[in-house]
Amino acid sequence: MLQDQKILITGMTGQIALPMAAYLAEHNEVWGIARFSAEGSREMVEAAGVHTEVADVADGDFSMLPDDFDYLVHMAAFQGQGLDYDWAIQVNAEGTGLLMAHCHKAKAALIASTCSVYHPHPDPWHLYTETDRIGDCHAVHAPTYSMSKIGGEAVARTMARALNLPTTVARINASYGPNGGLPVYHMDWLMNDLPIRLRAPAPSPYSPIHQDDMNAQVEPLLAAASVPATVVNWGGDEHVKAEDWVMHLGELSGKMPEVVYDTFPGSQPGAGADPAKRISLTGPCQVSWRDGLTGVYEARYPGGQPAPGIGGAERLTAAYGND
16 A cells, blocks of 8 residues: 555546545545536545645646655546547647646656547457557547547657656546446436436446555556556456446346447447456456445445435436446
8 A cells, every 4th residue: 555655636526536535645645636616626625635736637737736746646537528629639638748747756657548549349348458459439428538538648658758757557447436437327327217328239348447446556556657658458357248237236226227229330339448467467356346336326325315415317428438
């Protein structure tokens, strides 16, 4: 476990970064940046023991931050609708490089990428390896995501060499936990009596990874950082159909899921990631997908009723993402 280190984490209002920062803050000095545009968001992060500063990765201005961080964990990203590729590249690529430049004294950087950088494979059961072809995955929920994240990887790899900053680029798959994620959006839709939308044709396989495993794997992924950068898939050990976790959610809730398939030309139903390289760096995951989703359901819907602040219907478009 990382201890007594000064760590900067970006994207503090996002699904993954907040619980990760809270975990690391137990034994480290953790700083977190975000725009904090939602009322109460900054206070929520500070309550987790994180020192916050308001910053927009798109601006590239990090002058409000010290430059003596031991580690950088860059989770912030733009993932949204629209076809403004210039803006997406500014956030996901330029922002990454400028942030790494500010943290050039760090021992290592962990840069979050996505399995959406892989070019769609005709076999839905194909497990993408780190050396597979990359390209536009035609993400329905975020048309600019694939290309801007590929640009982000290129910038991160360049900055690792230019700054001699050991770097790991980690391609996230279907991450999830009590704070959200693809299987959890499906859970919320089910509990709100909404249809669960998957991409045609069936099946829709993924490599889900629980937040607890991601938290525990930050240290070994930082330890694996190198120049040139280490590129690794960041998904779980199990290859799971979304249809299977949807049925499991139905069993937990006593509700009958309604699954609807949408066809999107050029896209694919899912994207599983080969975990072999990641396992060689971090060891195996500790949370199985069934146990993980059961725990999330109990946290979000104790007694079958939503916990305070739990919604779900507003995350409709997130159904088609990988991270």
